[in-house]
Amino acid sequence: METVQFAHPMDELKDRLRQILQVIPPHSNIYYIDYPVHGNGGDLLIMKGTEAFFKDHRIRVQARYSALDFPRGLMIPKDHIIVLHGGGNFGDLYPAHQKLREQIVTDYPGNRVVMLPQTIFYKNEKEFDRTARIFNRHSDLHLYVRDTFSKEMAEVKFKTCQVYLCPDMAHQLWPIRSKTSPDKELLCFLRTDIEKTAEQERLEASGQGDYLDWATLFNAFEQKSIRVICRLLRSGSGKLPVSAIWSRYTDYLVGKAVNRFGKYKAVQTSRLHGHILSCLMDKPNTLLDNSYGKNASYYRTWTDGITSAKLLAERSNAAERF
Template sequence: MKEEGQLHSMEEIKNKLSIVSEVIAPGSKVVYLDYPVHGNIGDLLIMKGTEAFFRDYGITVRKRYSYVNFRADSIIPEDWIVVCHGGGNFGDLYPHHQQLREKAVKAYRRNRVVILPQTIHFDDPLEEQRAFKKLSEHPDLHLFVRDETSYLKAESKINHVYLAPDMAHQLYPLPSNPPNNHRNLALLRTDKESGQKESSVSFDHKADWPQLFSKWDRWLLKLILASYSLDRRLKNKIPLRPVWYFLADKYIARAMALFDQYDRILTSRLHGHILSCLMDKPNLLLDNSYGKNKSYSRLWTHRLEEESFNGKSGGNHSGDMYPQSS
């Protein structure tokens, strides 16, 4: 139980993001690179958390580029910091994003480059070795990682490596209206990161992020991506980002509305877990295909199973997610 005056664990986790301000000082001018333009709610939560961090710490974003419209010949003043979007795409599962980071490191050797909290995963050890070699050649690269496994991989290869929670935690708290209907939502991955334990959970409704998007949404996403591609060819003259951020807010609100229909969330999506925690909603986190969820929870959110907040249980309400033998 929390003592009176003690911070909720989600506030404590949010406060741990202050370590990022030791590398990106308040008042800095930054370029936000690789912000997501796709329908993954987790990445959109990271993006909104990153923007909230910039606002809360008085950091000025001078330019923003997605991986679609980024040009390595874009001129960036040397006193601007290049800040790369965080998440779980550091590795060879999502090569476009890894390639973009490597291009930025090569193009902006006189700028500080900061990679926000990532989980590192390579299927190919040789590709991992090659990628770290390229990144380590930059004289002022700072890498934040979200779990100890990633930290151990990077600390001997990159000069400046730090542990920090996911940037979405900067959004805490998000509003929630528990329905008290004792119903469970299972938000389970259906992609290449899906885990092995998902068939063992009981639920009242099953969903995944892609099901939040209608045919119209998918068509609109294709149009947005085509527009971003055109913007790259036109040297970033089209003001697309405000339109996309408006749509991203709508998609996040849709995910929150889905969660608010249920009292408890069972999920194999890391950001299904994090969104539940941001909304102080009881949840159970299952692992993904390569241990990302387990590693993250053990480092940051495991304490949430032991406490409640204003009468609401937050975090891993149903007990120990990962037995000692796992």
């Protein structure tokens, strides 16, 4: 078989997403479940990449639901594929999304269920075993994972689920061109949540660069708008097309992130999608690891061939997941 030559490593990563078409063929009818409704720009980039993938490959989305408005007992035709949003919330750190994922697998044994690229992390292996008991009862379950550690763990636990190694869905957005010319030196796009590390805190003490995270990138009005849309989805939107409104608003939010990154010559980040966005923009960037090795594992699996990107990590915690 002829080897394909790619002009840029990011071209290859985007092309690798095409493997998903073996499970979700072009022209498939699907339900897209668990799309993000919050201010984490990384998940919004995944959503935009996912929607671009559907559009580029003529996959027909018949309905969209978030974790806030998915109705229990929803009738889904057996010939429709249920597609679950990817990301880094597979495990016991983010129970609302894991609960929905397991509910879907339990309630729809007759549908093909596809989970788009995820990173797996459990603090408690008993919770992982509980998930495995649920998954192993489904006969047409497909899980894409973003790193080799997740794949190894999933293949041990999930006996009937098909497991595949695949890059993050945001790679479908390659290339992203910013209209902003860089006039600042360094953006430090660093976590402010439970996944930050002592190494990051030492870096912060140096005081170099401009500091930002998703929570500070989006201003108070934008954060309030996100909360309003969340409340509408939880309570029922009546005649308002809230999903369509959210789609348009997230175009604006992602555009704001692109424009802000575009102002800097280089990025230093502990956010996986700070790294991926920088790579999508072909911008020099340095990636710090997060608390459980997700970032380092992703870099070593996919992006270490990108000359504009490098990893700054004392060690990976990925082997210490339990």
